[in-house]
Amino acid sequence: MGKLHLFDMDGTLLYGSAASIEISRHLGLDREIAELERAFITREVTPVRFAELACELWSELTEEVVAAAFDGAPWLDGIQEVWADIRARGERCAVISMSPGFFVERLTVWGADAAHGSRWPALPFRDPVEPDGILSPSAKVRIADELCAGFGLERTDCVAYGDSLSDTALFAAVPASVAVNADHHVSGLASYAYEGRDLREAYALVRAAG
Incomplete structure (x- = not known):
């Protein structure tokens, strides 16, 4: 599976x-x-x-x-290695963020199968923000369901990685989750918790569980 x-x-x-x-x-x-x-x-x-x-x-x-x-951003170490391992196993990885899509979508170059962010006006900003394009925490669940449908998977096949209030709806919707440098909003919901600067170590918690 x-x-x-x-x-x-x-x-x-x-x-x-x-x-x-x-x-x-x-x-x-x-x-x-x-x-x-x-x-x-x-x-x-x-x-x-x-x-x-x-x-x-x-x-x-x-x-x-x-x-x-x-x-120049302070990315965790090992992101590309983790995503390469996921794909080598025939699995999928995606990023879902409320941040601007023009920033989030750059992560597909690093190996994410999909990257979804809020739809902001084109640069340079000349048009108004379209409210329907701005994601909410609940939209993360909707997008996860859409990704599952596209990949032939179910919510039960998902693992979520997050850190804060915006991740609580997704953590509640999937069976496995990793709180990464997280605050109290998700720490009590997560299956696993990781503190540090290397995504490979957070990912290893999932792999060790089988």
Whole structure:
């Protein structure tokens, strides 16, 4: 029986950081994004409003800046090796993140079978945010179901890797999960827990369980 490994990105594959933080750092907007992230975490702003405000903040964002932010981000070690091993076993791996798709989708180059993020306006931002394109925690479950259907798998074949509140719905929907450098929102839901900077070690917990 095959498996589908589902990875969150911010705080999971990215160690202690997020796409919005890395992009803002390259634009010199560290203080501004910190305040917006705080408002998002405390639910003072919705995912859609976060995207709208970030688009305003990133009025000068270009593809070159996104590429630099991606390349310089604090990724966990071993991501490409883990995904290569998953695919060598005939299994599948995908990334589902609420972050902008133009950042998340770059992970397909590293070997992810699929990478889904929120649909933001094209760069440079000239069009408004489309609310229907912005993902929510529950959307992660919907996308997981769509991926399962496409790969001929079921929810029972899934393993989720995540770190925070946005992962709770997916953790509750699948039978196996790994809390990676996680907070209290998912630590109590996860099948396994990992603290560190090497995805190979988190992945080994799943493999050791058979």
